[in-house]
Amino acid sequence: MKKNYCIVRTDRAGVFFGIVKKNNTSSVVMNDVRKIFYWDGAAAVEQIATDGINDSGSKVTITIPEMEIASPIQIIPCTEKAIENLKNCKEWKM
Numbered sequence: 422m423k424k425n426y427c428i429v430r431t432d433r434a435g436v437f438f439g440i441v442k443k444n445n446t447s448s449v450v451m452n453d454v455r456k457i458f459y460w461d462g463a464a465a466v467e468q469i470a471t472d473g474i475n476d477s478g479s480k481v482t483i484t485i486p487e488m489e490i491a492s493p494i495q496i497i498p499c500t501e502k503a504i505e506n507l508k509n510c511k512e513w514k515m
Contacts, residue, residue, distance in 0.1 A: 424440050425440050425441045425442075425498070426438070426441075426498070426504045426507075427439070427440075427441045427451075427496050427497055427498050427499055428457075428466050428470040428495070428497045428499060428503075429451065429490060429495070429496050429497075430466050430494050430495040430497075431490055431491065431492050431493055432491075432492035432493075433492060434456075434490055434491065434492070435456055435457070436456070436457045436466055436469070437456050437457065437488075437490055438455050438457055438469075438481075439451040439452060439455060439484075439488075440452040440454075444493060444496060447491065447492070448489050448491050448492070448493070449489070449490050449493045449496065450487065450488070450490075451487070451488055451490060452486065452487050453484055454484065454485050454487070454488045454490075455482050455483070455484050455485070456481070457469065457474070457480075457481050457507075458480040458481065458513060459479060459480040460474040460475075460478075460479040460481075461475040461478030461479050462474045462475030462478065466495060466497060467497060469507075470498065470499045470503055471499075471500050471502070472500075472502060472503060472506070473502060473503040473505075473506025473507055474507070474510065476506075476509070476510045479510060480513040481511075481512070481513055482513060482514065483512045483514055484512075
């Protein structure tokens with residue numbers, strides 16, 4: 422695993438990709454974090470962490486240097502394949 426890149430699924434905020442800096446039961450602090458607003462090409466977050474997503478049918482936000490995210494439900498380490506895929510997804514922005 423490259424650093425601590427993970428997929429974090431939260432109770433209400435959504436799904437995030439980035440480096441887990443620290444976590445506890447109430448929040449996760451992440452670096453180089455992107456929200457995966459919508460994805461295509463993966464059945465669930467477990468597959469995102471393993472295979473990544475289809476860039477053309479997905480919406481992944483800009484990268485934020487650091488963010489604290491409340492109410493984590495799942496923290497899944499990413500494979501090298503998923504890390505490269507998710508880091509290279511085009512930025513979805515208005």
